[in-house]
Amino acid sequence: TMKGSVISVLVVLAVLDRLAGGLEHRSYDYTKYHTMDEISAWMNQMERENPDMVSSMIYGQTYENRNITLLKIGFKSTTPKKAVWMDCGIHAREWIAPAFCQHFVKEILGSYKTDSNVNMLFKNLDFYITPVLNMDGYIYSWRDKTTRLWRKSRSPGTGNCTCFGTDLNRNFYANWGMVGISRDCCSDIYNGPTALSEPEAKAVTDFLGAHQNEVLCYLTIHSYGQLILIPYGHPNISAPNYEELMEVGLAAAKAIKAVHGTSYKVGTAPDILYANSGTSRDFARLIGIPYSFTFELRDKGNYGFILPEDQIQPACEEAYQGAMSIVNYVHDKNFKSAATTATLANVF
Amino acid sequence: MKTFCSVWLLLSLVELSPAPPASQEPPLACTGAPDPAPPQPETAEDMASTGDLEPTHYPARRAAQVALHYLNTHHGSPFRVFGLQQVHKASAEDVAAGGRKYKLDFSVTDWGSGSAGPALRCSADVLFPRTERHSAPKVELHCEALQQINSTAQEDDAFYQKYISPDSTVSARDIPDSFGNMSEEMQPFWRLARVAASFIMLRESSENTEFNMAKVASITQQESSEEQLMLEFVVLLHDFPSQVTHKHTHRLWTLMDTEAVCVLTVCVCSAGDRSVEAAGVLVSRQRRQGPADRVAAQMPSRHQTPELTL
Numbered sequence: 001t002m003k004g005s006v007i008s009v010l011v012v013l014a015v016l017d018r019l020a021g022g023l024e025h026r027s028y029d030y031t032k033y034h035t036m037d038e039i040s041a042w043m044n045q046m047e048r049e050n051p052d053m054v055s056s057m058i059y060g061q062t063y064e065n066r067n068i069t070l071l072k073i074g075f076k077s078t079t080p081k082k083a084v085w086m087d088c089g090i091h092a093r094e095w096i097a098p099a100f101c102q103h104f105v106k107e108i109l110g111s112y113k114t115d116s117n118v119n120m121l122f123k124n125l126d127f128y129i130t131p132v133l134n135m136d137g138y139i140y141s142w143r144d145k146t147t148r149l150w151r152k153s154r155s156p157g158t159g160n161c162t163c164f165g166t167d168l169n170r171n172f173y174a175n176w177g178m179v180g181i182s183r184d185c186c187s188d189i190y191n192g193p194t195a196l197s198e199p200e201a202k203a204v205t206d207f208l209g210a211h212q213n214e215v216l217c218y219l220t221i222h223s224y225g226q227l228i229l230i231p232y233g234h235p236n237i238s239a240p241n242y243e244e245l246m247e248v249g250l251a252a253a254k255a256i257k258a259v260h261g262t263s264y265k266v267g268t269a270p271d272i273l274y275a276n277s278g279t280s281r282d283f284a285r286l287i288g289i290p291y292s293f294t295f296e297l298r299d300k301g302n303y304g305f306i307l308p309e310d311q312i313q314p315a316c317e318e319a320y321q322g323a324m325s326i327v328n329y330v331h332d333k334n335f336k337s338a339a340t341t342a343t344l345a346n347v348f
Numbered sequence: 349m350k351t352f353c354s355v356w357l358l359l360s361l362v363e364l365s366p367a368p369p370a371s372q373e374p375p376l377a378c379t380g381a382p383d384p385a386p387p388q389p390e391t392a393e394d395m396a397s398t399g400d401l402e403p404t405h406y407p408a409r410r411a412a413q414v415a416l417h418y419l420n421t422h423h424g425s426p427f428r429v430f431g432l433q434q435v436h437k438a439s440a441e442d443v444a445a446g447g448r449k450y451k452l453d454f455s456v457t458d459w460g461s462g463s464a465g466p467a468l469r470c471s472a473d474v475l476f477p478r479t480e481r482h483s484a485p486k487v488e489l490h491c492e493a494l495q496q497i498n499s500t501a502q503e504d505d506a507f508y509q510k511y512i513s514p515d516s517t518v519s520a521r522d523i524p525d526s527f528g529n530m531s532e533e534m535q536p537f538w539r540l541a542r543v544a545a546s547f548i549m550l551r552e553s554s555e556n557t558e559f560n561m562a563k564v565a566s567i568t569q570q571e572s573s574e575e576q577l578m579l580e581f582v583v584l585l586h587d588f589p590s591q592v593t594h595k596h597t598h599r600l601w602t603l604m605d606t607e608a609v610c611v612l613t614v615c616v617c618s619a620g621d622r623s624v625e626a627a628g629v630l631v632s633r634q635r636r637q638g639p640a641d642r643v644a645a646q647m648p649s650r651h652q653t654p655e656l657t658l
Contacts (some may be wrong), residue, residue, distance in 0.1 A: 085375055145522045149584065149593050151561055167591070169403050180589070188591035225588075263434070265404045272405055274589045300433055301560035304586055308528030 060203020063155040074126035075250035078169040087130040092137030101131040103316035161185035166192035172200040172283040180276030218284035218292040225296035235270035255325040259318035401438040408438035411450035415472035417550035418487040424543030426536030427500035446478040488594040518569040558588035
């Protein structure tokens with residue numbers, strides 16, 4: 001009937017609007033947690049709205065065959081640029097991390113025109129930002145209330161094991177299997193049947209390997225704990241630039257504290273959290289990326305992984321200052337003369 | 349005037365199951381497998397730290413967390429949960445009887461007031477025994493000005509009065525929800541769950557664990573009487589080193605007491621049968637003007653337990 005088809009059309013339009021996340025009609029809410037679909041739509045929107053600055057790159061597939069996508073952000077250049085890498089959501093339940101990646105993108109895209117510092121960063125650097133690395137796990141943690149605290153990937157267990165998932169942050173080729181892992185495939189720190197068994201870890205490995213000479217700084221975002229962790233996860237191995245990494249980390253913690261008074265501790269994982277191996281941060285440092293940090297965002301255990309939405313904004317604001325503190329240090333170390341030239345150019 | 353100041357806590361069987369992929373209904377009664385060993389990481393952590401400890405490093409922090417759990421079992425309430433603010437000084441030494449004793453100087457805050465609230469300075473001795481089977485750490489704790497912080501007795505009593513009614517059938521799941529939200533009505537229940545969970549976290553702690561309560565899976569009010577408020581909590585406890593979230597079920601009773609002296613009791617259900625045996629922690633909680641005192645207490649008779657004595 002006519003009435004029936006009108007109603008079906010209305011239903012279809014309503015569904016399409018929900019699928020689009022209503023992005024066309026209202027601005028994105030950075031103070032709420034978003035589904036993977038909403039984040040993907042948002043990524044498309046960022047690319048569409050900033051065609052000169054933002055391009056997306058698919059650099060691998062998850063176990064469940066989803067496209068692992070990053071946003072490359074910076075002024076286009078004919079010559080190769082140095083880069084900063086940031087990934088969020090390697091652990092599914094740490095929802096504040098993807099929220100932070102979205103906040104970070106929003107901030108730099110919203111300020112490069114007016115903030116000469118960000119403008120300069122865009123000129124000299126590319127930001128490679130992966131808002132959700134462990135897409136399968138993240139989607140699974142949204143499934144219902146019993147899955148909210150999922151951590152690992154969603155690959156099935158091998159051999160006799162009926163449990164799912166590998167801890168992606170124990171699966172990298174960085175002292176794989178040495179410490180802080182479990183060989184029980186049901187464990188939340190199961191490091192996988194072999195190193196790089198997980199396509200998500202392989203995707204990051206391949207990308208970093210291909211861009212080894214570009215990437216100056218590797219930032220991986222987690223929660224919770226309010227920590228900045230520097231390499232390495234093994235208690236007996238020290239990064240060659242340990243002192244410098246501590247200095248840079250402590251400066252970042254100071255920048256964080258200046259925003260809302262939140263205290264972050266800085267140190268190697270074996271010192272301030274626990275020993276571990278096979279982490280992406282260690283892998284980045286091992287292949288020569290000099291500045292490699294893990295951020296563990298709010299809080300310290302009050303709400304833990306389930307940080308209330310009303311804390312998204314302050315948690316992201318402070319972490320942004322911490323991240324930018326590191327990015328600026330890395331930038332200035334590599335482009336110091338360029339920075340001086342830019343300043344002088346502004347004077348004259 | 350009758351006051352609510354006795355709290356009975358029943359710990360049912362410890363279920364050390366990792367975060368379940370599908371929903372699992374928690375058992376209401378104490379049943380199941382024998383008490384499994386507490387979580388241990390696959391590789392032994394190097395615990396050679398002795399002497400002065402770096403306050404920001406994890407050995408000092410883990411010991412301070414244990415002291416916090418102890419503090420919350422004594423001074424937590426539906427309107428007060430303490431969190432660690434900072435460790436100022438720490439040291440550790442091996443003790444003759446076997447085990448390691450930590451000496452700590454740290455500050456705590458009430459989570460309710462957040463960073464705006466006053467910080468309490470505390471000192472504690474935390475002894476982690478070295479036994480074949482895991483045994484609970486022993487804590488001696490002293491906090492300055494504990495008596496001076498605003499008592500929550502009034503809010504506590506109003507809370508208990510409200511829910512003691514025989515018609516009250518509080519039942520809730522997933523506190524907080526996936527987005528960190530919880531209603532104002534649920535907040536005292538969440539805190540109470542956290543206080544009750546502190547008994548478990550205290551008991552299960554070792555130098556190789558670091559526990560927090562990840563969420564409350566469910567709260568179910570059990571049959572109450574004029575004098576008893578009984579709640580059953582299912583909580584998920586997160587351990588840092590293993591990253592596992594363990595599910596625990598425990599029951600908490602509050603008991604009206606005509607005297608201004610209260611008793612806090614922790615009991616553990618035995619596997620298989622309904623009887624209850626004491627876990628052995630019996631502390632007195634000073635309330636209002638009543639002097640701190642130790643009182644022998646009897647478990648509710650329907651559980652057919654021997655009389656508990658100190």
